[in-house]
Amino acid sequence: MGSKTAYESFYQNLKEVPCGFCGNNFLRTNPNRRHCSDICRFSEKVDKSSTSPCWIWLGTKNSKGYGSFRVGKKNLKAYRFSYQHYIADIPEGMMVLHSCDNPSCVNPKHLRVGTAQDNADDMTSRNRQAVKEKNARWNPNSTQHKLNPNSYFYDPS
Numbered sequence: 495m496g497s498k499t500a501y502e503s504f505y506q507n508l509k510e511v512p513c514g515f516c517g518n519n520f521l522r523t524n525p526n527r528r529h530c531s532d533i534c535r536f537s538e539k540v541d542k543s544s545t546s547p548c549w550i551w552l553g554t555k556n557s558k559g560y561g562s563f564r565v566g567k568k569n570l571k572a573y574r575f576s577y578q579h580y581i582a583d584i585p586e587g588m589m590v591l592h593s594c595d596n597p598s599c600v601n602p603k604h605l606r607v608g609t610a611q612d613n614a615d616d617m618t619s620r621n622r623q624a625v626k627e628k629n630a631r632w633n634p635n636s637t638q639h640k641l642n643p644n645s646y647f648y649d650p651s
């Protein structure tokens with residue numbers, strides 16, 4: 495037997511195999527392919543089992559917690575892929591924002607498009623909220639101020 499030509503090995507690899515996610519048979523053109531579609535490949539990396547309504551991305555994440563997902567030669571943000579797949583194309587120049595404030599979430603229900611300005615506004619209100627919470631924690635007169643009963647500082651009198 496001589497060595498196989500590329501043509502021969504292509505046809506040898508061409509097989510009907512079940513998708514690793516949905517189980518439907520698909521025609522595999524590459525032996526490394528385990529899924530029938532990008533969305534099956536995507537879904538396998540999403541954890542929906544948590545009690546939180548967020549869908550947590552289990553694939554590669556950047557330092558800020560935003561997931562990335564490779565499609566062809568492009569490295570997409572996982573939540574942008576989710577938005578495009580489940581909702582609609584993202585208009586030119588628009589950003590996809592998280593209403594749940596969880597960077598690794600890819601639940602399309604928690605995503606919406608907005609401008610860079612919307613994003614900045616979101617951040618401002620979040621920062622304001624964070625400052626408020628911080629003040630609440632340190633302001634002894636605040637009604638939101640609750641000390642842990644196990645704390646050394648706790649004095650119920």
Ligand SMILES: [Zn+2]
Nearest residue numbers: 513516530534
């Ligand atoms: Zn599939």
Ligand SMILES: [Zn+2]
Nearest residue numbers: 548594599604
């Ligand atoms: Zn979420």
